[in-house]
Amino acid sequence: MLVPIPIVCFVGALVTDIVYAFTAEMMYADFSAWLLLVGIVFGVLAAIAGLIDFLGNRLIRQQTPAWPHLIGNLAVLILAFFNNLIHTRDAWTSVMPVGLILSIVTVIILPVTGWLGWEMVYRHGAGAVR
Numbered sequence: 001m002l003v004p005i006p007i008v009c010f011v012g013a014l015v016t017d018i019v020y021a022f023t024a025e026m027m028y029a030d031f032s033a034w035l036l037l038v039g040i041v042f043g044v045l046a047a048i049a050g051l052i053d054f055l056g057n058r059l060i061r062q063q064t065p066a067w068p069h070l071i072g073n074l075a076v077l078i079l080a081f082f083n084n085l086i087h088t089r090d091a092w093t094s095v096m097p098v099g100l101i102l103s104i105v106t107v108i109i110l111p112v113t114g115w116l117g118w119e120m121v122y123r124h125g126a127g128a129v130r
Contacts, residue, residue, distance in 0.1 A: 002046035003117075007110055009039030010080060014103040020095045029094050032103070033087040036080055038111035043077050053126070063124045065116035079106045 013035040020028035026101055050073070060066055083102035087094045120126040 002042055002049060006039040006043035006076075006080075009035045009042070010076070010103070010106050010110065013039065013080075013083070013101075014107045017062060017095050017100045017103045022044055025091065026091065029087065029091075029099075032095065032098070032099070033084060036084040036087060039079065040080050040084060043073075047073060047077060057126075060120070060126050063120055063126060065119045065124075068127075069116035069120060072109055072116065075108050076106055076113065079109075090116065093105055 011030045016028045016031040016035065020032065049071070054060075054066065054070060077113075079102055083099055083106065086099045086102060
């Protein structure tokens with residue numbers, strides 16, 4: 001139940017970064033920074049829950065999508081963390097160009113890790129009672 005919150009926050013940060021790139025309205029850069037922070041906090045909580053499943057069940061670790069899913073989501077959290085540090089800068093340099101690029105890369109990774117997570121649950125039955 002924690003997973004959708006960071007996804008929405010990271011996608012929202014990309015949207016507000018794009019709006020900032022076109023308007024240079026500082027409010028949107030602030031929105032991005034807050035969305036990234038909330039996404040990181042809930043992403044870490046989701047990662048802890050996922051790591052408990054991953055480490056607690058040998059059958060989950062043996063599934064083909066498990067390791068790429070773990071590594072991809074870790075990459076998302078690391079990118080978001082550095083993106084949040086970039087967003088602490090002032091004005092234009094907080095978003096353009098590095099912040100926007102990091103937001104784009106983060107959001108590009110999300111569908112891949114989401115698909116891998118879907119495969120683990122719905123194809124392999126991870127975390128599901130059969």
